Amino acid sequence: MPATVKVESGKRPRRETAPARRVPPPEPKLGALQGFIGFNLRLAQDASFRVFARKSGQRDIMPGRFAALMVLRDNPNITQSALGRAIARDKSSVTPLLQDLQRRGLVKRMRSTTDRRSVTLTLTAAGARVLQDLILHAREHDRKLDEIAGPSKAEFVAILRRIADHMV
Amino acid sequence: MPATVKVESGKRPRRETAPARRVPPPEPKLGALQGFIGFNLRLAQDASFRVFARKSGQRDIMPGRFAALMVLRDNPNITQSALGRAIARDKSSVTPLLQDLQRRGLVKRMRSTTDRRSVTLTLTAAGARVLQDLILHAREHDRKLDEIAGPSKAEFVAILRRIADHMV
DNA sequence: TATTGTTATACTCTATAACTATA
DNA sequence: TATAGTTATAGAGTATAACAATA
Numbered sequence: 175m176p177a178t179v180k181v182e183s184g185k186r187p188r189r190e191t192a193p194a195r196r197v198p199p200p201e202p203k204l205g206a207l208q209g210f211i212g213f214n215l216r217l218a219q220d221a222s223f224r225v226f227a228r229k230s231g232q233r234d235i236m237p238g239r240f241a242a243l244m245v246l247r248d249n250p251n252i253t254q255s256a257l258g259r260a261i262a263r264d265k266s267s268v269t270p271l272l273q274d275l276q277r278r279g280l281v282k283r284m285r286s287t288t289d290r291r292s293v294t295l296t297l298t299a300a301g302a303r304v305l306q307d308l309i310l311h312a313r314e315h316d317r318k319l320d321e322i323a324g325p326s327k328a329e330f331v332a333i334l335r336r337i338a339d340h341m342v
Numbered sequence: 343m344p345a346t347v348k349v350e351s352g353k354r355p356r357r358e359t360a361p362a363r364r365v366p367p368p369e370p371k372l373g374a375l376q377g378f379i380g381f382n383l384r385l386a387q388d389a390s391f392r393v394f395a396r397k398s399g400q401r402d403i404m405p406g407r408f409a410a411l412m413v414l415r416d417n418p419n420i421t422q423s424a425l426g427r428a429i430a431r432d433k434s435s436v437t438p439l440l441q442d443l444q445r446r447g448l449v450k451r452m453r454s455t456t457d458r459r460s461v462t463l464t465l466t467a468a469g470a471r472v473l474q475d476l477i478l479h480a481r482e483h484d485r486k487l488d489e490i491a492g493p494s495k496a497e498f499v500a501i502l503r504r505i506a507d508h509m510v
Numbered sequence: 511t512a513t514t515g516t517t518a519t520a521c522t523c524t525a526t527a528a529c530t531a532t533a
Numbered sequence: 534t535a536t537a538g539t540t541a542t543a544g545a546g547t548a549t550a551a552c553a554a555t556a
Contacts, residue, residue: 202428205416210480211487212390213409214499217430217506219387222380225509238523241381248373255537260370262385267524269539291532291537312378319379322504326497331382333498336490338385341393406546423514435547437516459514459555 215337222319230311235304240312242271243305246281246297253292262338280304383505390487398479403472408480410439411473414449414465421460430506448472 207213226237235243238261245260246252252260258268272295275281280301286292297305323330375381394405403411406429413428414420420428426436440463443449448469454460465473491498 202413202417202420202424204428205412206477207409207412207416208503209499210484211491211495211499211502212394212405212480212484214502214506215383215387215390216405216409218502218509219383220430221506221509222383226380236522237380237384241375241384244373244375245370248375249370252370253537256370260372262388263523264525265538266526266540270523273539286537289533289537291530293538309374312380316378316380318509319505322508323379323501326494326501327379329494330498330501331377331379333491333494334379334382334386335376337487338382338389340490341386341389341486404545421514431546432548433515434517434549438546441516454514457514457556461515 222315225318226312226315229315230308235308239271239275240305240308242275243280243297243301243308246295247302247305250296251294253286253294255292257295275301390483393486394480394483397483398476403476406439407443408473408476410436410443411448411465411469411476414463415470415473418464419462421454421462423460425463443469 223237226240230236230240241261242257245257249256249260254268254272255265257272258265261268263271272281272283276283280298282296282298284294284296286294320327391405394408398404398408409429410425413425417424417428422436422440423433425440426433429436431439440449440451444451448466450464450466452462452464454462488495
């Protein structure tokens with residue numbers, strides 16, 4: 175095997191341009207990826223999630239918890255299964271979520287009197303207070319999103335909903 | 343403490359309606375949650391992701407891998423760090439991702455000759471073929487999304503991009 | 511000193527399957 | 534038989550921090 179051939183070896187011609195101070199390689203092109211709705215959806219959701227989590231981080235409540243609390247507020251005495259359907263999560267994912275919220279004292283769980291298999295969920299007073307605070311935070315968060323969406327917001331949200339409803 | 347009082351006890355009036363066959367409780371209302379862009383973003387992304395993964399599941403390439411392959415195709419000889427920036431992931435997340443793609447024989451990694459810290463990434467022929475197949479799948483997937491978005495697609499995507507760019 | 515990539519590690523979120531207790 | 538909830542378990546995806554090699 176021949177040693178690596180040095181192409182264009184020998185004295186180099188003097189550079190015509192500046193000393194070529196280590197040009198940082200151009201950032202990658204996203205190319206065709208940019209045209210895919212799916213890809214953009216991922217980036218946007220990711221960005222939104224990070225910001226929400228970072229800002230509400232002190233309260234240590236992630237978007238998923240927030241959504242659950244909201245559903246509980248608007249649907250007192252809902253069961254775990256129904257909650258799972260509302261937030262699109264399996265019941266086995268709902269259990270630890272609620273255990274966490276209960277441990278924090280935000281949710282009360284009681285056996286349903288009419289169907290003893292079911293658990294009846296309600297916000298505690300503390301839960302309502304925390305949620306109130308989170309709503310302020312979420313509004314602030316969404317205000318920024320609203321700004322970005324501009325006058326097309328309604329249509330934008332409508333499309334998101336259609337995607338959520340019709341894709342699966 | 344008095345025993346539970348049975349309100350309306352005694353003989354019940356005959357039902358006027360049908361035997362009230364265990365009415366399934368009404369599905370929960372999403373309430374104010376429906377107004378939040380963030381929440382809808384999450385549901386939409388989730389739905390889109392699931393469908394993409396399910397359909398491309400045979401190929402066992404998730405959206406994240408697909409995005410990485412696309413970036414590699416459009417940016418031959420990119421480094422791992424640059425890839426990470428493109429897909430918005432930390433370098434420590436990029437390493438195992440690429441190890442996986444390499445193990446599958448889809449990507450070739452070589453030490454850069456000009457900066458021996460860096461790794462230079464290229465798609466293999468097999469990688470290009472798999473990607474080609476995935477692109478067809480992604481197009482099909484996105485075709486459905488396009489349909490849902492309708493004529494507002496351009497504006498919809500523009501908003502998603504602005505969210506991804508301006509939220510963080 | 512700063513950056514590239516790797517590793518060790520840990521955490522979150524999620525689901526499937528098997529189980530129980532009811533219905 | 535079917536459903537509500539729990540548990541055991543596993544897997545994907547991610548990040549932080551510390552590190553070695555190199556710039």
